[in-house]
Every structure is written in C-alpha cells, then in structure tokens.
Amino acid sequence: MKNSGILFLTLLLNINLSFSQTRSMINLLLKGISEIEDSKEIINTKQAEKIIILGEKSLPYLVGFFSDSTQTRVKSECHDRNLTKGEIAIIMADQIDRMPYALLTGVQNCLFEFCENNSNLIEYYLPWINSDGVYKFRNKYINWLSEDWIKEVKGKERREREKIINGRKEIKK
Secondary structure, X not given: OHHHHHHHHHHHHHHHHHHHHHHHHHXXXXXXXXXXXXHHHHHHOHHHHHHHHHHHHHHHHHXXXXXXXOXXXXXXXXXXXXXXXXXXXXXXXXXXXXXXHHHHHXXXXXXXXXXXXXXXXXXXXXXXXXXXXXHXXXXXXXXXXXXXXXXXXXXXXXXXXXXXXXXXXXXXX
C-alpha cells in the first residue's frame, strides 16, 4: 500500500512538473518572438519554429497566454501598433492549427481581405477579437479546440488530449 502511494505521488508530481515546464518553455519562446520588430517575421523566428515543432501539444498552453496584455516590440503594419504577447500567442496558435475565423470572431470575411503580404491571417481579425473581449475569444477557442481537436483521434492519444483540454478548462476558472 505504501509503495502504491509513493508511486501515485511521483506520477502526480511528474505531471505537474511537465505542465509547468512546457508552459515555461512556451513563455520563453513567446518572449523571444516579442523582440522582433515586424509581425510579418513572427513565423520566421527560431522561437516560432520551436513552437510549431511542438505542434498541437502547444495549443492548450498557448491558450493560457491569449489574455496576456504585455506590450511587445512587434509592430503590426496592418493595425499600425505594437502587438501584445497574447496576440502573438493567438497568431502562433493559428499557425499550428488554422482557426475558423468567422466562428471564433463573429466576422465573415467574404472579400477575403487580410493584412497585405502577411501570412498571419488571424492578425487581420485582432481588432474584432479585442473589441469583443479576449476572454470571450479564448473561451470560444477552447470550446472549438476541445470539440475539433479531440474528435480527430482515438484511443490513448484521445484520452491524453481530453486531459490537456480538461486541465486548461480547470485552470481558466
């Protein structure tokens, strides 16, 4: 009985440490991205490349930064202002798994107008995200992510994704 208690405690600590390590790593990578000067270059940074390599596993962690209003040096020519760390996290999440913009922002872009020569398509929608509220957008994104992201896989990977999403929902409360 004593051994199973120690095993359970060890597993619990490892789960918590891996979550905080990944979150800390994403935080450092976003901080590195926030030092560039042009939003068009976000995707070309080594830090963005590392987040993209993490792939879908980084999405729930990026969500935690969506509401981070820390100003960065990254200038958006599209909106003639500097982006926040949260906006960079949104851009990175969109680069990993393209978002359904109309569903999440409430804006239908029938003319397909985006920021000129900019591969960060979600950047065009940032004013609507901010005016509607970043927390509201984040909740819509979590709901979309949990529905879409989980149903794509089966078995062990599905259970792992459900744990990650459920963990994100608990953290946001």
